[in-house]
Amino acid sequence: MATQTTSSANSSTVGLGPSRAVYGPQHPHPYKPSHTPKPSPLRPHVLAKDRLRLWRPLVGRSSRGSGLPPGDDDLRRIFDVIAVAWAEGTAETYGSGLLSFHIFCDTKAITEAARAPAAPTLIAAYISTLAGFLSGGTISNYVSGIRAWHILHGVPWAMNVAELEALLRAADRLTPASSKRQARMPYTIDILSKLRPFFDLSKYLDASVWSCLTTLFWSTSRGGEFTVKTLVEVLARCAIKSVDASGTSYRMLYVNLPL
Numbered sequence: 001m002a003t004q005t006t007s008s009a010n011s012s013t014v015g016l017g018p019s020r021a022v023y024g025p026q027h028p029h030p031y032k033p034s035h036t037p038k039p040s041p042l043r044p045h046v047l048a049k050d051r052l053r054l055w056r057p058l059v060g061r062s063s064r065g066s067g068l069p070p071g072d073d074d075l076r077r078i079f080d081v082i083a084v085a086w087a088e089g090t091a092e093t094y095g096s097g098l099l100s101f102h103i104f105c106d107t108k109a110i111t112e113a114a115r116a117p118a119a120p121t122l123i124a125a126y127i128s129t130l131a132g133f134l135s136g137g138t139i140s141n142y143v144s145g146i147r148a149w150h151i152l153h154g155v156p157w158a159m160n161v162a163e164l165e166a167l168l169r170a171a172d173r174l175t176p177a178s179s180k181r182q183a184r185m186p187y188t189i190d191i192l193s194k195l196r197p198f199f200d201l202s203k204y205l206d207a208s209v210w211s212c213l214t215t216l217f218w219s220t221s222r223g224g225e226f227t228v229k230t231l232v233e234v235l236a237r238c239a240i241k242s243v244d245a246s247g248t249s250y251r252m253l254y255v256n257l258p259l
Contacts, residue, residue: 048095057116061154094145136172
C-alpha cells in the first residue's frame, strides 16, 4: 500500500483549524461530584478539548515592550496560531490535566495570580500529591498540559528542570499496579487469517472493518490515523474518506492522508 499526503491550507488560513462536519451539538458533561472546580469566570464549563483555549490565566500575553501598536489583532493572531500546535486528542488530555491542577489549587486556596505563572514549588507539590495514585504517564501528560496552557496564553514557564525530571521519574516508579497494563501479543498474519472467515466482504460494515484492520496492519499505523472516535463530530479535513482512496492496475491502493 502506498500513501500520499495532501494539504489544503493556504497563507491566509494556515493554522486556524480544520473544517468540521458537525452531526450534532456538543455540550460538556456535568463535573463529577468528587472532581468539581470552584466556579470562576476565568474557567467556563466547556469541553475538555477546549479548556486550553478558553480557560484563561489572570494575566496573559501583553504587547508591552514588543514594539507592536496597541490593539488585540496581533495578539489574537499569535494565540490562534499557537492554539493549533496540539492535536485535538492531545488538547483533550491536557484539558483533563488543567481541571486536575485547578482543583488542586482550589483545595490549597492558591490565588489566581499564583496559578499562572506557576512557581516550581507549586508544580512540585502538585506532582507529589498525584504520585502513587495515578500512572507516571498520566501525571507527565497533566504537567505537559499546564505547560501548554502557559505557552498558549503567553505566561512564562520557568521550572527547575532537574527537579521536575526527577519528580516525573519518581512518579513513574510509584505508578500503582492498578494503572499498569501487561504487554499484549501483537497482531500477526496468522491471527488475521483466523479472523477473515468471520467477515462477509459483500456487506459494507464488514468490508469497512476488514479494510481498516488490514490497512492498519500493513501500514503499521495507529488506530487514530484511520478511525474516528464518534460520528458526533467528523473532522472533514483530517478524517480519511472514500474519495481519498484510489486504485491502480497494479493492485495498489493510494490513500491521501489530509493534513
